[in-house]
Amino acid sequence: MLQQISKEGKPLDMIIVSYDEKPGIQAIGNKYPDLMPVLGNFATLSRDHEYVRHGTVSLLAGIDL
Numbered sequence: 001m002l003q004q005i006s007k008e009g010k011p012l013d014m015i016i017v018s019y020d021e022k023p024g025i026q027a028i029g030n031k032y033p034d035l036m037p038v039l040g041n042f043a044t045l046s047r048d049h050e051y052v053r054h055g056t057v058s059l060l061a062g063i064d065l
Contacts, residue, residue: 015064016064017062017063017064018062018063019060019061019062019063020060020061021058021059021060022058022059022061023056023058023059024056024058025056025057025058025059026053026056027053027054027055027056027057028051028052028053028054029051029052029054030047030048030051030052031048031050031051031052032048032050034046034047035047035048
């Protein structure tokens with residue numbers, strides 16, 4: 001969003017930037033490969049409940065409003 005602000009009679013352009021931080025997101029991966037659908041038995045992809053932890057990550061996102 002661009003706004004015109006008058007400062008001492010001179011126009012000044014301002015850009016607003018918003019950002020967010022999400023620290024400590026778990027980085028996990030599958031322990032076993034996914035099981036493909038089986039015709040007549042399982043209509044969707046199957047995934048095992050076990051996973052491997054690869055630590056944590058911090059996600060930073062910025063948007064130019």
